[in-house]
Amino acid sequence: MTDTTIEAIEAPAHPVLPMASAINQALDVAMGLDPKVFLLGEDIAEPSGGVYKVTMGLSTKYGTHRVRKTAISEAAIIGAAVGSAIAGYRPVAEIMMMDFLAVCLDQVTNHAGKIRYMSGGQTPVPMVIRTSAGAGRGFGAQHSELLEAWMIHTPGIKVAFPSTPADAKGLLLTAIFDDDPVLFIEQMMMYWDVKRFGGPVPPGDYRIPFGVADVKREGTDVTLVSYGRQVHDCLATATKLAEEGISCEVVDLRTLVPCDEAAVFASVHKTKRAVIVHEAVQRCGFGAELSSRIHEEMFSELAAPVQRVGGANTPVPYASNLESDFIPQVHDIEAAVRKTL
Amino acid sequence: MTDTTIEAIEAPAHPVLPMASAINQALDVAMGLDPKVFLLGEDIAEPSGGVYKVTMGLSTKYGTHRVRKTAISEAAIIGAAVGSAIAGYRPVAEIMMMDFLAVCLDQVTNHAGKIRYMSGGQTPVPMVIRTSAGAGRGFGAQHSELLEAWMIHTPGIKVAFPSTPADAKGLLLTAIFDDDPVLFIEQMMMYWDVKRFGGPVPPGDYRIPFGVADVKREGTDVTLVSYGRQVHDCLATATKLAEEGISCEVVDLRTLVPCDEAAVFASVHKTKRAVIVHEAVQRCGFGAELSSRIHEEMFSELAAPVQRVGGANTPVPYASNLESDFIPQVHDIEAAVRKTL
Amino acid sequence: MSERPDAPDRDTLLAMFEIQSRIKLCDERFRSLLTSGQIQLIYYSPRGQECISAGWAVHLRPDDYVVTIYRGLHDHLAKGVPLRELWAEFLGRATGTCKGKGGPMHITHPASGLMVTTGIVGSGIPIANGFGLAAQLDGTDQVTVVNFGDGASNIGAFHEGLNMAAVWKLPVVFVCQNNLYGEHTPMKMSTGVDFISERAAAYGMPGVTVNGNDPVATWNVMGEAIARARAGDGPTLVEARTYRFYGHLMGDAMEYMDKDERKAAMEADPVVLYREWLVSNGHATDADLSEIEEVITAAIDDAVEFAMNSPFPDAAELYTDVYAETGK
């Protein structure tokens, strides 16, 4: 399957699409393949096809019994997904924005995440929670958070976080057919911006295995580890620093649970330096876990302490200037890289 | 104020009490000092005085208008605390067990934690959320979790986590009169076990400032950083290893937000080695953040990578043997210490 | 205790007695072993609520789904969870329904249709909708019965779950076992209505209150609600009024409960009264019922011995069943 991945990324033949279309394709393919796959969430049916149009066309094609519009009842949405998953379905629930996980977290962590374990393996919960997330759109403190760290700290839930349309499609198809609950994080800013975030998307039933990181750029001096939209900022940083002869390798984790630590260690083994970048608040973010793991496993090899670049330790502010200061930017990544040299 | 602390810990004169009584005293003192302090939560009033008897006697003394029994409606409990706090009260809300934070997290993180910021400082939210937590009582996966990492990752909320009755009283009084929302974590196993966890409790209005760690044992070879019940396991480990001539310093953080990094760095500056211990799941736990901070600030000084000892990366199992394997034990701490030598 | 024109046939009457007795005898065994210190666990006695579970159980098929809560022993037994595996799970043994990893608060036995037991108040309700939705999408006539307490009717999950079930016309029966207390708090101190069934109207759902200590009345009400769900006519909220004989959990001082109220409830023990009614109305002889009880007692003896002699889970079990693949 890794081959498929590499193939896909090399293949120029595939049509360039925005991430939203790639996600729509994955849902379409999954529903076509398996009648047990259905979608539920707020406003996801036609007309409208979701507030971000990600599920456009699907209720018309598969019917409103399989693309189910719900009330504003997130706990009921996740609960219905949990029960139907145990009963043999593969529900894909949409939580409109990641901050809203806070109103249904009990169903996510105490139930979706623990039921397999509490039942001694008798009742797996094969479901996906798709959620859009991220700052940068002037939505303010309650519509901009990235909370993957909460889930990573809660055993039982897998976490996928794509950076490209192809990865989004390949990871979502894998998520839907995975036998565990998967939180699938979609950074809103990438949905429809083809210019900045578009990419070639392989057709059909294209899957990317979980736990396999993707080296998006090879380099020799510093390893930049990231996921989601920040991978693009890491690539921009790498391009910028290349002009000075600083060679950055960019490792895109793609899934955080499971996490391809081996790929990270292999890269750091080569570079002896690492910078971890994510948009989520830095304090107690996933960067802390990965930084600890690298230090624990490679302490003697490291030429410098691992650096972290994350969101400011604040709620997300509204004012545009403050909001962009909150989000890690290329110059922040660049500064962190220099610290390791 | 730090003086009071040291004084208190030296003073043998003070009566030895279980942690539950120390917490009860703090609530009593606070309600006596300030009519704006009130309590709300499930079953907290007389008769019964709470399922763990921590609030015993208070509704009789202060009336049921100030010690308010509620329905099983955690979101309503925290919401009422948020609103009344903004209106000038100092509510102390009880969430019976920490796992139940998941049913009201939106009120905690999106509201209590962000309202000061979102209002540009106009509306502080001076409230406390007391919650009992921790494994070891055969309660299973949904009544045993420690979730401080979720809160530490969510700017706006302070976190206190006492290890002794005196600290519990001093920190709770500070929490109640602090102008920010404070999550106050009480490890259930310590409530009434005077033999193992009892200690002298200074009378009256005794306060311990936030952000001041307490060195519970001095040592020269390795720094053990912990909080809550695990501090006692660290002390036991230190006693055990002392027999071999290994000298452990035990730093009790007492509050995690704010965190007394200076005290940790000072100790590690002396020992060059550190082990961080907590009961919460290790992956993405607070140990990851602190380990990263130590590596980031003291990399060149460290004789060995910082080690972490946390809960297993699993839900909390029911079977007694598995449950104790889940919880970090003295032999785990000992093994981690040896790794640093 | 005269004859009841609304009573079911003899087999059903005896089937309900068998279930009630199984619950009563199992509970008595748990409490005696706990009191004597032979076993140690956190125990939520269902004693007093037997007739409710028996009332829905006899209407259900093995392929119908049941969801319940920490106070679930009566529901587990009513749905047919086998005694040996149940006892072993309560004792945290490798031979338990959940390999000892779930415990009493999380009994799960899909083979009997006991799908989820949750320790979070109210959270089984939205999950039950998922089972109902699966049956509806499958086009089967499977029914889901979800049990919860009076206190649970004040939490958000109740509201969201009942609304979704009503809007989607799900084949789910919401059984509120109203024992008048939520932990140490009387219902009237926490709840804006006198009857939980009044809340059904907020969802355009039929709601009914029944005396959950009256086996025949309960059987009738459950029968109607389950038939409605099976016919595809949507959900029902059934409030069955009952009483907790032994407070919230084993060791509860019950200082918050009215002594006379409790005394009266225990004197009107629904299982005892039902037994007398069966005999006095000639549905069974004392001997018939004693035989049923003896068979159950023997089965409990066997289950207790099985559980006590079962091994604890292997240490490696700590790390399995977290994800489909171990070691992620």
Add this chain to the structure above:
Amino acid sequence: MSERPDAPDRDTLLAMFEIQSRIKLCDERFRSLLTSGQIQLIYYSPRGQECISAGWAVHLRPDDYVVTIYRGLHDHLAKGVPLRELWAEFLGRATGTCKGKGGPMHITHPASGLMVTTGIVGSGIPIANGFGLAAQLDGTDQVTVVNFGDGASNIGAFHEGLNMAAVWKLPVVFVCQNNLYGEHTPMKMSTGVDFISERAAAYGMPGVTVNGNDPVATWNVMGEAIARARAGDGPTLVEARTYRFYGHLMGDAMEYMDKDERKAAMEADPVVLYREWLVSNGHATDADLSEIEEVITAAIDDAVEFAMNSPFPDAAELYTDVYAETGK
């Protein structure tokens, strides 16, 4: 449009008109500046819902509390949030109510009694109880009015909040501004009842539905509910039926809305009809009302200029107001 025996005095009638017009004109200015690209922000138009806020506002004192949601401009203005600071906050400027850090979804202005604006559906309801509880404990007769939509009545916080308010008899008025849609979903597709007010009975609370586009009827219903709360007689659920003229947010294609339904609603513009009614029944001359409108327009001109010329917050503001002490 004949005279109304149930109408308030002239001052009140004109006060309501002034509030409605302030909302209408402010909204029109926001939309025109957004359309012309002179400003950019996510904008939830309250156009069509003016009469509801005006209806409660004239019964409130400055020390009464109001809680609202992202679609809150009408409520903000009705409670008296000053135009300059409001506009500056919408534009994310240092001079805004919240120093530009909260934005439109979080307008807060305690001086006017506008205590909380939340972006999380339903979450203002439990918080409103806290203000009501504070007033009750203080022994004052302050009233709290909390505004939310029809969609919000399906989320758990609504249920928990109304139950607590009823049990504690809190001085809170729950105003459901029912504009028939929750984002892109018609109420009937998501809600088990036809009238949100029917849900009040589930808490033993009075519930009433009023035509929220009828200023006089709304004034009367709000007056009763607010008086009840002020007298210490507890909460009320008021459902005010209305319509969103411009969909969920600016840029909404509204393909999910019935064209004729929307056309009809906009033709029956409540602010326009009210203006005509005031004139035709001699409560005011066209000139009186035009003068009110001109004053408002001038104030908006001033506020827009103030906001546009205000600086963005200082970079250091990112780190302040997270905790009482900066830098924790």
